[in-house]
Amino acid sequence: MTPNLQISQLVINRLKNLKNECSGGLFGLMYSKNLIIMGFDLESSDKLNFKKMQDNFPTEIDLCGLFKFDECSDAEAHMQEILSCVDITDNPILLKVNRERDNFELQASQYRNGKLETIEYEIVSETEIYKQFFYARLIGYIELAADKCEKSIKNEFLSLRKRLASGNVIFKIKCANNNPIFFDTNNIIGLDQEANLSEILEFTRVKKTDEGGKKSKKVEQTPSDFSVVNITCLLKKSDENDKNQRKSLNFILEKNRLLIPIKIDTLAALHINTKAIALYDILIESLCRTLRLIEDNMLEQLERGKEVSVPSTYHFKPDNFGHFYTCIYADAISDDNDYLKLKRRELHQQLGIQLNKPVFRRANNYQFDVVNSSLLINPHVGLKSTVDGGKQSLVQGRYTYHHYMQDNFNDDGWGCAYRSLQTLCSWFRFQGYTEAKIPSHEDIQRYLVKVGDKQSNFINSRQWIGSTEVAMCLNGFMNIESKIMHVGSGTDLASKGSELIYHFESQGTPIMIGGGVLAHTILGVDFNNSTGELKFLILDPHFTGADELNVVQNKGWCGWKGINFWDKNSYYNLCMPQKPVIF
Structure with missing residues (x-):
């Protein structure tokens, strides 16, 4: 069945603010019978890298189509090109943006049976997005040993992702009632298998009380940000391996081998009506997504011929975006380094962000502790x-x-x-x-x-x-x-x-x-x-x-x-x- 199309109001606002004619990839989330477009990137004119940035988006927000400005005679050819890259729908979306004499029009089509068919869409407000969606923040620690060369690093990261996807991990959610919820490959402990994720969200919220110790009356407030649920990643290890786990966040060089301390910090976007039983697979994909980002950062350091440094994760939520964006920075490279300045400038251009604010500097990473x-x-x-x-x-x-x-x-x-x-x-x-x-x-x-x-x-x-x-x-x-x-x-x-x-x-x-x-x-x-x-x-x-x-x-x-x-x-x-x- 073809899903109902929804578009975040923030996506429309960002498209309106783009100064030049351009095209790019659309990124959305599938839930129930709906596909909601949550973000986009801008593609260069000479090469279309549709999935290049997907791992930087939160898990569940995936490539789902294209947008193009004004005339787009080659649209069907490009839709055919991305068909193999789109995983969340069989019918990728095309948004045609028309700007004529300061008028802004948006026409939506789906690519079906080799042709584009015009479809209707619903606009979802920022407030409604904050009500319907929340984020799972997965936190953990993993160590990986590899030779200091590209082949070894690639092989070890691939092997690690396979091990994690094979059931060697348990997820723990701390709840306000001190009864944690556990997820493994087949089971949920502490929650009904058929429960919605909204119940998890409710279990993690601390109930406020008045001075007499009674529960305060619930006051309906307009949400201005996403709720975030912290989830701990626990590896299934032997006691001996647990004893040998290193806590250092520095590389240890032993005969040209790297002991790589990986601090897991990754995000998944979740709809409140998603079934809890689906969460395990989502979190596994979230783990794999962040590991790919960390691997890419390490290989990039090797390619530059620099001493390999610990990669750290930073989550950003630019104003009027409506979603997070994750960057991996090597600890040894400062924000004032020319190389990192260039990377940030390119990122601004790829996401259509003006260069008047340091959006992706480390100091601007999202402060989850402040929110709480x-x-x-x-x-x-x-x-x-x-x-x-x-x-x-x-x-x-x-x-x-x-x-x-x-x-x-x-x-x-x-x-x-x-x-x-x-x-x-x-x-x-x-x-x-x-x-x-x-x-x-x-x-x-x-x-x-x-x-x-x-x-x-x-x-x-x-x-x-x-x-x-x-x-x-x-x-x-x-x-x-x-x-x-x-x-x-x-x-x-x-x-x-x-x-x-x-x-x-x-x-x-x-x-x-x-x-x-x-x-x-x-x-x-x-x-x-x-x-x-x-x-x-x-x-x-x-x-x-x-x-x-x-x-x-x-x-x-x-x-x-x-x-x-x-x-x-x-x-x-x-x-x-x-x-x-x-x-």
Whole structure:
């Protein structure tokens, strides 16, 4: 049966943003009776490498067709060419993208019996994708010994993949009730064989309780990211082999042989209605996929004639992608190495990403531990403004909400600008511009004393700081330059709509604003240029409660505010951080 075709809204948005006519491969996921297109790559004009990047996509997201811009007289020939490369459907998809006079049209066809047949498709929103899909993150450790030559490395990796696919591995899922779920070749322990994967997702979630120890009422929240379930990979080994397992993450050279420590870290995209019994085979393929990537990295190091270094795995989730992308980098090669810069530039081109942000630097790898921390990430998601006919421009990317009384530190009444600075710093960390830690209040005070802005008694005091000090600290801690906008009064902020829109569209960074004795963070604006109506998306650092999204949003600690929010009798300074030019 021909599956129903779905297309991620994010894929359509990315296709709209492509500047040049091009073609490329479509990557999708099959579930139930549906095929959903989740991503694409761009193919060079001289050579079509349809499956070259497939292992970098999460398992289950596979090559499923092509897209082409405007006229494509050779479409059927190319569909025939990829037929042998497409595994998840017998009828590859062709998306024909038409752009004429700024109009955007998308026509879908399937390749069936040697011909293209037009088909209907459904567009799936980003929010709906976060609701329906989640990721299994498989973690483990494997050692492999090989001679320091191409043939031996290839043979050993092939042998390892065969052993793993032959049932020599068990998977363990830690659950919130302390009763783990185990998977092996034929059995599931701790879960019904016919259960859906949504049950696994539910078992791994910690149930929140209120102060009385009762389960909190479930609050329906708009998801802004994927849920991730960690799964441990356990090899079936003898006791003797277990004793000899090495924990070192460095190569050990013994008579020109390499003992290769492989840290497994791989992702699989899963639909919540997939049967749990299918998970074992998916995880095996996920293991094999990451091993192929690691093998390719090692062979590439040999080909370059360099000393072979440990390959490490990094997962990235670029803005507006809707899926992860995995890269393997050799530990001995720094991000500033010219070779790695070139590889990243090529990757930007292959995925249609602008060269204005260091998407694939190590510092920008997806921080799973941060996602699971107590700090709220992007609490503005789901909030709606009410400016009639307004143009909305928002912060681009992720940040964490920092406010009074966090970290068991009492800064109530004086630390609002410090907290706003921490939110700004978190943005630059998330976007990969820096690996510097988010500074504490004492770090900030000591730095301002060090550079001569404050006297020594400022350290461990409860003195305020303002926009100028925030700009100084961004430069000192993270090498970030900032522009300062001076505004004579809160009323005058009403005339700054166009300038703020330009900032969020060109820079996308959160803005710290200080006036009187208060500081806030501006995350976006909604502006009607004709009527002059302007609203600000405000993140308020004066909040002293627990990090609960429904409270923060419903009580207005993160929300849209009108011009009357600002004091008419106070002047304001806005610290507007600028993205550095690094790649």
